[in-house]
Amino acid sequence: MNKPTIVILGGGVGGIVTANNLVKLLPQEIDIVLIEKKNHHTFAASYLWLMVNKRTPKQITTSLRGLVEERVNIFFEEVKHIDTENKTISTEKSKIDFDYLVIALGAELDKTHLDKQQYGVHNYFTYEGAAKLNEELQNFKGGNVSIVISSLPYKCPGAPYEGAMLIADFLKNKKLQHKAAVNLYTPEPLPLPVAGPALGNSVKEVMVSKGIGFYPQNQLASVNYDERKIELASGALVHYDLLVVIPQHKVPEVVLQSGLVDESGWIPVNKDTLETKHNNVFAIGDVTSITIPGRWQPDKPMKLPKAGVFAHSQAFTVSEIIASKILGKESKEIFCGDGFCMLEVGEDLAGFAYGDFYGSPHPEVKLKHLGKIWHWGKVLFEKWWLAPIGFRKSILKSFLRIGSSVLKIPVKL
Ligand SMILES: Cc1cc2nc3c(=O)[nH]c(=O)nc-3n(C[C@H](O)[C@H](O)[C@H](O)COP(=O)(O)OP(=O)(O)OC[C@H]3O[C@@H](n4cnc5c(N)ncnc54)[C@H](O)[C@@H]3O)c2cc1C
Structure with missing residues (x-):
């Protein structure tokens, strides 16, 4: 060799x-x-x-x-x-x-709408962006929150929708639900279009039940930072107090x-x-x-x-x-x-979308009912992922040791 x-x-x-x-x-x-x-x-x-x-x-x-x-x-x-x-x-x-x-x-994320926090423009697709948006949301007193998917494709097809639901929840917990409106604009026809209409409609229903306005097939044309307005490709102008942009990916x-x-x-x-x-x-x-x-x-x-x-x-x-x-x-x-995703909807609940994205004649993706178990599954994965590798290996060895003694199967460690 x-x-x-x-x-x-x-x-x-x-x-x-x-x-x-x-x-x-x-x-x-x-x-x-x-x-x-x-x-x-x-x-x-x-x-x-x-x-x-x-x-x-x-x-x-x-x-x-x-x-x-x-x-x-x-x-x-x-x-x-x-x-x-x-x-x-x-x-x-x-x-x-x-x-x-x-x-x-x-x-990489296009910088056009990044670092515009002084104009009320934020994002949570970067670590720094999410930290700054957190400060902004904590100080938010009410108004129009517009979440805009600026272009396709972007990473994690569920993330903009999860973000909208978590923001709506956060504002509700601050008792701002009657003083704030959360609206999501996207060029897509439905949430997670790759997963098909049934799944997309289910996600849309959960969003609507949380009072989120969903505006599909709306492409962002421009942002007037000084006037705090977005212009959509249809020509419609939307005033925002807080703009959350999913930036262009490249x-x-x-x-x-x-x-x-x-x-x-x-x-x-x-x-x-x-x-x-x-x-x-x-x-x-x-x-x-x-x-x-x-x-x-x-x-x-x-x-x-x-x-x-x-x-x-x-x-x-x-x-x-x-x-x-x-x-x-x-x-x-x-x-x-094959792929899956735990889709956070707020209140420590999540859905579980899974399926065969190479499926023929089209991808086959299903959504399990919302439950706390999917949320906690995501939390466990986060802890696992961020644990030092030595710790992960010792946990795995302990599981194998317990498993082998319970099942009486010799396992070489
Ligand atoms: C808000 C949010 C939520 C998400 N939630 C989920 C989820 O629930 N489930 C899921 O499956 N996915 C999720 N994702 C998507 C997931 O994070 C990405 O798809 C995944 O990280 C892609 O892995 P990657 O290895 O391709 O790229 P990355 O993980 O982005 O790694 C690329 C690495 O390359 C480095 N790099 C770039 N350029 C250079 C260079 N020139 N020189 C040296 N290093 C360089 C970067 O620093 C980076 O560390 C989420 C993403 C976001 C933003």
Whole structure:
């Protein structure tokens, strides 16, 4: 066996899972390099709770080093150039050669509507944004709250709707429900359109029951910050006191320059193996573009949503494929398109949406009844995800030990 180097770009959901799984699958002498510009990690799904004061910034932040196996060599540097021809990655400080590359650099947010807090414009898709919006909501005395999905696609198809419901709940708890209106504007026909009309209508019903105004098929045209008005593509003008924008998403600049992006604006990959047009160069998570069957019109295919759950399972697929190649084994591993999400609706309740996003003739996604169990499932996952890797492994070992003694099955630990 030769001694190849695997380089993973991006230490978010996809990058962390890829690195840790490769450690499990490959012998010590294989170099696993992770390049990430930030030395801390924040759990994005918890930005919603941070926004409504259910988490402090400290509770959802941890050191990246603690989440990743010690054997992984982490470069805390910014990727500046991806050279797929010469198989080299450049950062501001280093040049690193690779044999296998996994691009997990996520989506970047357009800055147009960010840092406009003095005009009452906020967002909760960034950690800093969610923290500032929390302060704003705590001081809010009433008025029009407009939540606007500025463009498609965006990460986590449920997040804007969860956000609207959590904000409505927060204002209700502040006894502001009669002094505040919460309205959501989106270019989509229904919430979570990828999941089809039945699920979308169920989510819409819950929103409406909370008094949230839902305005589908409304594209944001512009924002007049001084007059605090949004203009929609229809020409309608809406006054806001607090504007919560889901910003436009795009690939990081370094990915755009890599020659890997197609007309979708994202990296097209083989939907089963996640390999790009270059041999042994893979891309996973938000940075990818994967076409799936249409849900509304069969002749109009859609894109796989951007979500942590997909980045997570794609990371398993890619690490299995790379390890098999290195070990000279045949790999049957493919990404099957299954996904799920706990959809927070407020009052510590959540729904559970799950299904086969590769389903034919269209994705098959169902929603379980609202329950506290799904909310607590999400909380447990958050705690698990943010726990240091050593702690996670010892908990797992304890479970296995208890399981093996109860079931009387010998388990090698
Ligand atoms: C409010 C909110 C709620 C969400 N809730 C859910 C949920 O409930 N369920 C779910 O499945 N998903 C959820 N998501 C989506 C989920 O967080 C993302 O889909 C997931 O993080 C994507 O993983 P990734 O590895 O592709 O990218 P990321 O996790 O974003 O990681 C990308 C990493 O690359 C790094 N990076 C970028 N450019 C460079 C560079 N040039 N050099 C070095 N490093 C770089 C970034 O710093 C980042 O750490 C939510 C997202 C938000 C914003």
